[in-house]
Amino acid sequence: MTQASARSLDVPADATIPSRHPKAPGVGERIPPHNPACRGCADVPGGIHMESWVDDDRGEGGDPGVGVAVRSRMAVTDDMQGGPGLIHGGYLMAAFDECLGSVAPLVTRSCVTARLETDFRAPVPVGTTLWLRARLDGVLRRKYFVSAEARLDSEDGPLVGTARALFVQVDLQHFLRHGRAEDLEAIGASAEQIRAARG
Numbered sequence: 001m002t003q004a005s006a007r008s009l010d011v012p013a014d015a016t017i018p019s020r021h022p023k024a025p026g027v028g029e030r031i032p033p034h035n036p037a038c039r040g041c042a043d044v045p046g047g048i049h050m051e052s053w054v055d056d057d058r059g060e061g062g063d064p065g066v067g068v069a070v071r072s073r074m075a076v077t078d079d080m081q082g083g084p085g086l087i088h089g090g091y092l093m094a095a096f097d098e099c100l101g102s103v104a105p106l107v108t109r110s111c112v113t114a115r116l117e118t119d120f121r122a123p124v125p126v127g128t129t130l131w132l133r134a135r136l137d138g139v140l141r142r143k144y145f146v147s148a149e150a151r152l153d154s155e156d157g158p159l160v161g162t163a164r165a166l167f168v169q170v171d172l173q174h175f176l177r178h179g180r181a182e183d184l185e186a187i188g189a190s191a192e193q194i195r196a197a198r199g
């Protein structure tokens with residue numbers, strides 16, 4: 001296998017799709033912020049204020065619990081402007097990252113974005129609402145392959161963007177090792193835990 005194909009976003013043939021974790025929120029339930037200071041999902045100044053819910057992705061067989069999906073909503077505000085009256089592309093990518101990134105934690109522990117590919121299909125005016133839907137396409141070892149689409153103003157509105165991403169599962173040490181100490185302490189990590197993680 002070449003290096004290029006090993007790092008592809010194409011779902012490997014031997015990938016599986018596990019069910020949601022039994023302790024994960026159920027279909028229709030709101031997904032809580034993963035960090036109270038997150039600029040993606042928490043209610044903090046300067047954030048994109050994304051709201052997300054567990055979605056039903058039953059697949060062809062219709063089996064409950066099979067398939068993992070998330071639906072998200074984001075108001076496109078004036079301060080997200082890039083072109084005149086239009087969303088900046090980085091905000092659309094942030095919206096995708098947040099929605100896509102809410103999928104794997106329904107199955108496993110924390111994951112981080114390793115790779116994100118976005119197709120900008122149509123301009124997104126400020127003053128509108130983006131509706132996104134992401135689904136788990138496959139899991140191989142620590143790798144979670146996820147895809148999403150974004151629609152304008154309603155769940156079946158015009159398609160304005162699509163995305164594919166790879167999330168890699170990490171343990172808490174990842175955050176303890178790399179995060180700023182005061183932010184880790186604000187969510188309950190002890191100075192000793194942080195020191196230990198950093199060796």
Ligand SMILES: CCCCCCCCCCCCCC(=O)SCCNC(=O)CCNC(=O)[C@H](O)C(C)(C)COP(=O)(O)OP(=O)(O)OC[C@H]1O[C@@H](n2cnc3c(N)ncnc32)[C@H](O)[C@@H]1OP(=O)(O)O
Nearest residue numbers: 007008034035101110112113114115141168172175176189
């Ligand atoms: C107290 C603490 C509280 C914590 C609260 C938690 C809250 C949760 C917060 C949530 C936060 C919100 C979310 C955010 O905001 S995430 C923010 C943005 N993302 C990051 O900061 C991630 C930065 N990158 C890394 O940390 C590392 O590179 C990772 C962890 C991703 C991998 O490095 P690691 O050394 O671990 O693993 P590996 O290199 O052996 O790779 C493993 C596999 O993956 C494949 N691969 C890797 N990269 C790519 C790529 N670019 N394209 C394609 N494939 C790629 C690789 O080929 C291999 O495949 P295979 O050989 O198995 O086939």
